[in-house]
Amino acid sequence: MKQTINVTINGRLYREDVEPRLLLSHFLRENIGLTGTHVGCVVGECGACTILLDGKLVKSCLHFAVQADGREVTTVEGLAKDGELSVVQEAFVKHYAFQCGYCTPGMIMASYALLRDHPNPSEGEIRKALSGNLCMCTGYVQIVEAVKDAAQGLKNG
Amino acid sequence: MAKFVGSRSRSKEGPRHVTGRGLYTDDFMLPGMLQAMILRSPHAHAKIVSIDPSEALKNPNVITVITPDDVKQSTRPFRPGRYAAGLKRPIDEYAGAVDKVRYVGEPVGAVAARDRGTAEDALELISVEYEPLRSVVDVREAIKPSSAVLFDELGTNLAWHGALKYGEIDGAFKSADRIVKENLKIHRYSSTPLEPFAVIASYDAASKRLTVWVTAQVPEVIYDGLREALGLQDVRVIIPDVGGGFGQKIHLIRKYVVLISLLAMKSGRPVKWIEDRSEHMMAGGHACAQEFEAEAAVKNDGTVLGLRFKEYDDVGGSISTLTIHFTNKLNNLSNTYRTPNISMEGFAVVTNKCPVIPNRGIGKPGMCFVWERMMDRVAQELNLSPIEVRRKNLIQPNEMPYSTVSGNVYDSGDYPGLLQGLLEKIDYDKLREEQKREREKGRLIGIGVVIGVEPGGRNAARDMAIFPEMKEPPGSGGINGATIKLEKNGTLALHLGSPNCGQAHETTTAQVAAEVLGTTPDRISTSIPFDSDLSPWGVAAANSGNNFHLYDIGAVHGAATRLREKILKLSAHVLNVDSKELAIEDSTVKVPGSTVKQVSFAELGRIAYNNQHLIPDDMEPGLQATYYYTFPHAKPNIVPNAERLVRAQFTFSAGAHAAVVEIDKATGKVEVLRYLIVGDNGTVINPDVVNGQVYGSATHGIAVALGEGFIYSPDGQPLTVTYLDYGKCSTAETPKIEVVHRPSPSPFTTLGQKAAGEGAAIPSPAAIASAVEDALTPLGVKITDLPLTPEVVWRLVNNNPESSRRSY
Numbered sequence: 001m002k003q004t005i006n007v008t009i010n011g012r013l014y015r016e017d018v019e020p021r022l023l024l025s026h027f028l029r030e031n032i033g034l035t036g037t038h039v040g041c042v043v044g045e046c047g048a049c050t051i052l053l054d055g056k057l058v059k060s061c062l063h064f065a066v067q068a069d070g071r072e073v074t075t076v077e078g079l080a081k082d083g084e085l086s087v088v089q090e091a092f093v094k095h096y097a098f099q100c101g102y103c104t105p106g107m108i109m110a111s112y113a114l115l116r117d118h119p120n121p122s123e124g125e126i127r128k129a130l131s132g133n134l135c136m137c138t139g140y141v142q143i144v145e146a147v148k149d150a151a152q153g154l155k156n157g
Numbered sequence: 158m159a160k161f162v163g164s165r166s167r168s169k170e171g172p173r174h175v176t177g178r179g180l181y182t183d184d185f186m187l188p189g190m191l192q193a194m195i196l197r198s199p200h201a202h203a204k205i206v207s208i209d210p211s212e213a214l215k216n217p218n219v220i221t222v223i224t225p226d227d228v229k230q231s232t233r234p235f236r237p238g239r240y241a242a243g244l245k246r247p248i249d250e251y252a253g254a255v256d257k258v259r260y261v262g263e264p265v266g267a268v269a270a271r272d273r274g275t276a277e278d279a280l281e282l283i284s285v286e287y288e289p290l291r292s293v294v295d296v297r298e299a300i301k302p303s304s305a306v307l308f309d310e311l312g313t314n315l316a317w318h319g320a321l322k323y324g325e326i327d328g329a330f331k332s333a334d335r336i337v338k339e340n341l342k343i344h345r346y347s348s349t350p351l352e353p354f355a356v357i358a359s360y361d362a363a364s365k366r367l368t369v370w371v372t373a374q375v376p377e378v379i380y381d382g383l384r385e386a387l388g389l390q391d392v393r394v395i396i397p398d399v400g401g402g403f404g405q406k407i408h409l410i411r412k413y414v415v416l417i418s419l420l421a422m423k424s425g426r427p428v429k430w431i432e433d434r435s436e437h438m439m440a441g442g443h444a445c446a447q448e449f450e451a452e453a454a455v456k457n458d459g460t461v462l463g464l465r466f467k468e469y470d471d472v473g474g475s476i477s478t479l480t481i482h483f484t485n486k487l488n489n490l491s492n493t494y495r496t497p498n499i500s501m502e503g504f505a506v507v508t509n510k511c512p513v514i515p516n517r518g519i520g521k522p523g524m525c526f527v528w529e530r531m532m533d534r535v536a537q538e539l540n541l542s543p544i545e546v547r548r549k550n551l552i553q554p555n556e557m558p559y560s561t562v563s564g565n566v567y568d569s570g571d572y573p574g575l576l577q578g579l580l581e582k583i584d585y586d587k588l589r590e591e592q593k594r595e596r597e598k599g600r601l602i603g604i605g606v607v608i609g610v611e612p613g614g615r616n617a618a619r620d621m622a623i624f625p626e627m628k629e630p631p632g633s634g635g636i637n638g639a640t641i642k643l644e645k646n647g648t649l650a651l652h653l654g655s656p657n658c659g660q661a662h663e664t665t666t667a668q669v670a671a672e673v674l675g676t677t678p679d680r681i682s683t684s685i686p687f688d689s690d691l692s693p694w695g696v697a698a699a700n701s702g703n704n705f706h707l708y709d710i711g712a713v714h715g716a717a718t719r720l721r722e723k724i725l726k727l728s729a730h731v732l733n734v735d736s737k738e739l740a741i742e743d744s745t746v747k748v749p750g751s752t753v754k755q756v757s758f759a760e761l762g763r764i765a766y767n768n769q770h771l772i773p774d775d776m777e778p779g780l781q782a783t784y785y786y787t788f789p790h791a792k793p794n795i796v797p798n799a800e801r802l803v804r805a806q807f808t809f810s811a812g813a814h815a816a817v818v819e820i821d822k823a824t825g826k827v828e829v830l831r832y833l834i835v836g837d838n839g840t841v842i843n844p845d846v847v848n849g850q851v852y853g854s855a856t857h858g859i860a861v862a863l864g865e866g867f868i869y870s871p872d873g874q875p876l877t878v879t880y881l882d883y884g885k886c887s888t889a890e891t892p893k894i895e896v897v898h899r900p901s902p903s904p905f906t907t908l909g910q911k912a913a914g915e916g917a918a919i920p921s922p923a924a925i926a927s928a929v930e931d932a933l934t935p936l937g938v939k940i941t942d943l944p945l946t947p948e949v950v951w952r953l954v955n956n957n958p959e960s961s962r963r964s965y
Contacts, residue, residue, distance in 0.1 A: 019274065038351070039183070039431075040434065045879060046351060046434075075177065077177050080176050085176070093167070096845040098171065100351070102350075102352045104175055131887040132887070133887070135351070136350055137401055138856075139853045139857075140852075140888045141848075142848070144893075
């Protein structure tokens, strides 16, 4: 039995009929076509599907699509404006803070939320904030550098 | 003066990845596409008695089910590859289990339904009757006559046994002052790429053409596997963005490509399959658990005259990768040492566990672990410094190129320099003093220093060294291609022969092509999907074997050089000058100093494709070039000779590693306080990219040593099926890796480049073991086995022997 939900995603309202068991991650990918939200474990351990739900950082595989009814979602596709990268995205490119790119959207969302809430994080705070996002490629060194640099960039406006 | 090679350059992959616009296999949708799920064995060892899918098929949204009978009737077994060539008698291995299951998670069947949920539900409605058999998970148990036997055809679980001897090993042991012995173990782990296995198969029955999109590292394995198993002539393999490979996506994935293709052929619809994380952890392939009995023949001054070892490999429930961890030790058999006599004896033992697969360095981390653990042991027994013992045995820079005892030719390297650079950078003497002071306060701090080579560029004939009966190699040396095209608007398009799994192939190759052609990397685009129809590829077209720097860079450089010659020829004709007078700068060909005699790439593009009357009569129109590269210095020993001498790989990077650790006595937790690498990757084309490879590979090796790993219950049930069970390290546990480059460019490669992919994953497990042992010196503890989980270390600290019955 499908349910109708209304979800605002990256500023646009979508009305969709979904099965109650459909995960929010899969709803974003398959129903809306926003494939930047990646799925690496489906049990909330890897963080590749991290998004903002009403501004709060969540793992979209741990939510059902129906739980997003009436709420606002921001995905990695919602950060760049007209091809202009956000400060965090630009810092990731500059510092090679990715390799295969699979964890990157989740890392970007977690970094974005960190810097929104804590503009001057220490290295320890950065590492703690990103500890819910696994990366198999980078050893995290360049990711931490990118977040530090993005904090500096945001400060300088 | 190089403009782009060796400089920072903006990432070409970055913008799409940070905006979520990468395209991975799961991101593609085809009209009418079905979703598949794999039916897997819940038993470690059982006979399949019967299987009945009729309940599942009652749901009209369940379109197709395949069973062992379908696999047996509609597919053929894979031909034994180079890692199964040692089987005493051939054993058919199909894409799915046909009579028996030999590990938990082994594919037994598959379902295609209109959506994934329905496919998942259908799995539960397929009734399978199993007759459970006794299982065996321990290598030493498995080779006892009383053990359950996995393959009746073999009559034993010892599926392969063989040996290689180099030099006068017996003489070395006779003339030694001392023989140092140790038994060592490395456990099962993997690189667990974040993107799991993913396949889309589409079959056009009318034209008998199969197209697959797959997350894979080596096109040849998929291409040959499909043709062998399905008997098709017309196969197209497309590899889009790959979410991490590390070896996991080379071999075993071919089974799933065949099963999903069979579903597509039976249903007449495109079929997609995306593996679950738990499926990957139980059945996606593990690096081999390796047990060693090692002996070093040494002189009292620390000279190692000979090394011999026996190796027991727990290869799991498949015969298709029997010898891979053993033969890979030929790649770094000598490590950085001059030891003139080495022998190795291998035992490949099948067990009721997940099959082994290649994983970042394959057997090389094990080989380095043997060498570096033995070097520490030699130092302890002779009461010498571990640094001095290593120094005593290092190959010297003035001996390069150096021919090793097994036939490798080390192209370049300054191993004493790397070691010295490491000791200076980490301030070793001061560190030892600090350690002494802190030890008196009761802190358990340890310092481990190791060194290792990182071979690059694979020789496809290597494995013949252990199969003297094999007449023809499955391949030899390495061949890979690249195509570059100047477009009508003056930009360039590059096609590589091998897929990109996150190592920045697009960025690095654009830098090289821009350098050769006098343009800029931002004007070069590299086609992202590998496409077997379009990509120029050969046996070295593999995101594996540390092949990229030798073969792909060689091919791109060759193609760009060939295109440059065509550009100059056309320009000389257009400008009516001798081509020798011309230079290329910023995408413009010009006579230096002249403001008139110049022509832009865009103008040349328009001429080359549109204006026949402006093209020289003796010139082929168009501005495109393809080049297939082989390593020009691959001889001698490209094919093993009578003495079994063989070039296993062709370039030799190296690194000296220092780990400083502290152990918490109360919990057994090992904290890495500092991790420093002084490395030689030859000419570095893009420093950010190479650093990223070193950071990532070191991190993996450290995490493996400190606890990542697969654990089985005594009856063969996998107990580590999530990232948390497995112990994957996050930013919180991962130390900050420091890297210093001290390159010795290769005299034999195109730009002096050497490999940089597997790199730091090879010595890092040994570095951690060395540091932990050093920390526990006051307690007299020896480290012989990995992993060093808090539980293991706590037991060592508290002299509390292992009571657990779990098996790695």
